[in-house]
Amino acid sequence: MTGDGTRSAPSLSQYEQRRWDELQRAWAKTAERRNMIPDSAKDGAAKAGVALSRAVAKSRGVAAAAVPEKVKKVADRVVDDALAPTLEAVVRLLELTNDWVVELADPERVLDYHRQAGRPVESLADLRSVELEYLDEFARGMTLRWRTFGAGEGAILGALAMIPVPVAGSAAAITLDLLVMQALTGAIATRVCYAYGFDPLDPQTKNMIDRMVMRAYLKQAPKTGTTRRASQAFNSTKHRVNWSKKLREDHRMMAAVEKLLKHTGQGGHVPVQNARMGMPVVSVLVGAGANSYLLGDTAKLAQRYAATVFLSEKHGLPLPPNLARGLDLDGEDETGPLAGGPSV
Numbered sequence: 001m002t003g004d005g006t007r008s009a010p011s012l013s014q015y016e017q018r019r020w021d022e023l024q025r026a027w028a029k030t031a032e033r034r035n036m037i038p039d040s041a042k043d044g045a046a047k048a049g050v051a052l053s054r055a056v057a058k059s060r061g062v063a064a065a066a067v068p069e070k071v072k073k074v075a076d077r078v079v080d081d082a083l084a085p086t087l088e089a090v091v092r093l094l095e096l097t098n099d100w101v102v103e104l105a106d107p108e109r110v111l112d113y114h115r116q117a118g119r120p121v122e123s124l125a126d127l128r129s130v131e132l133e134y135l136d137e138f139a140r141g142m143t144l145r146w147r148t149f150g151a152g153e154g155a156i157l158g159a160l161a162m163i164p165v166p167v168a169g170s171a172a173a174i175t176l177d178l179l180v181m182q183a184l185t186g187a188i189a190t191r192v193c194y195a196y197g198f199d200p201l202d203p204q205t206k207n208m209i210d211r212m213v214m215r216a217y218l219k220q221a222p223k224t225g226t227t228r229r230a231s232q233a234f235n236s237t238k239h240r241v242n243w244s245k246k247l248r249e250d251h252r253m254m255a256a257v258e259k260l261l262k263h264t265g266q267g268g269h270v271p272v273q274n275a276r277m278g279m280p281v282v283s284v285l286v287g288a289g290a291n292s293y294l295l296g297d298t299a300k301l302a303q304r305y306a307a308t309v310f311l312s313e314k315h316g317l318p319l320p321p322n323l324a325r326g327l328d329l330d331g332e333d334e335t336g337p338l339a340g341g342p343s344v
Contacts, residue, residue: 012315015133020317023308027320089156090176097153097180104187107194113138127197132310139195139303146188147296151288153180154223158287161231162280177227178220181291185216185298192302196310208305216294223290227283229253234279240272247272253282 012020103109107124114121114130121127127135157177189212190200198205233251240247248255257278261270305323312319 012311013131013133015131016311016315019132019136019307020311023304023311024320026304027308027322031320031322090160093153093156094176094180097183100149101183101187104191110138110191110194124194124197124199127195128310128314130197132307132314135196135310136303136307139192139299142188142192142299142303143296146184146299147292149184150291150293150295153177153184153295154287154289154291155284156287158227158283158285159280161227161283161287162234177287177291178217178224181216181220181294182213184295186213188295188298189213189302192299192306195303196306198306198309208302212298212302216298219294220290223286226253226286230279230283230286234276234283237272237276240276243272254279257282 110127111121111123114127114134117134119130119134121130154177157180160176186209189209193200193205193209200206200209229251230253233254237247237251237254243258248258254272254275258270258275261274261278262268308319308323311317
């Protein structure tokens with residue numbers, strides 16, 4: 001008992017103390033980043049997130065299982081056989097995504113892991129009495145796994161954006177990409193919550209998952225713009241032979257590739273078609289890099305959140321200010337799209 005008559009929380013183990021210190025430092029860095037962001041940038045990001053989420057919301061009524069069928073129908077209309085492998089890869093990717101979402105939404109996978117290790121757990125609530133070290137052990141490796149998956153997903157859908165607009169085009173690629181990222185970020189955050197014994201239907205936990213999904217929307221805006229511009233440049237210059245001032249002004253990304261090729265070629269002339277073929281590379285690299293980061297970071301931040309709340313509740317420790325006032329992941333404005341949700 002403490003001096004005021006209340007029961008004292010059990011002392012932290014060496015592992016828990018080390019993890020708590022790591023988590024406190026991580027949340028402190030998050031708060032520092034937030035304070036460095038100008039108010040105008042926060043407002044702009046919030047508005048961009050609202051616009052992007054509204055655009056994607058229009059497609060939420062499409063069943064995920066039906067998406068591969070729509071892509072297969074597109075494949076039947078492809079004239080250039082060279083495009084068929086890209087569409088086939090998209091179909092396989094979407095089918096794999098569906099399988100992963102089902103897998104990640106099953107809490108029994110988490111419970112089975114601990115049962116096989118000899119821990120008597122029958123429900124998610126039982127995980128709250130398991131040592132944090134063992135819960136971390138299950139979640140370890142998720143960040144790298146999803147960074148790898150995200151790189152492949154972004155590259156495939158980046159390639160899809162290069163297909164001529166009447167067949168599929170950047171609009172279809174971006175829509176599919178956003179749908180896939182929406183499904184995966186939510187599923188990854190859900191699996192991490194399971195891993196630490198939290199019910200994703202609990203209002204506080206659900207708020208965290210919603211913020212993760214919205215965060216992915218916010219951070220995809222630059223990628224979608226780049227993909228769209230690369231696709232437009234690639235498709236509109238298919239038969240172009242000569243450069244012009246208007247061409248360079250309309251497609252500044254191609255002009256940038258031209259400059260790069262000139263630099264590597266000692267300043268020689270760069271044909272339009274050579275610069276044009278750099279557009280698929282840009283789209284693939286941007287998609288792969290952005291999605292790899294987003295999925296891996298979703299796993300990392302969800303683990304940080306869950307481990308922090310786990311230790312706070314277990315030992316009666318005060319939450320970092322970022323979490324005490326509401327989930328502030330990495331500096332997004334609290335007046336953003338999901339403001340007003342329950343604080344954790």
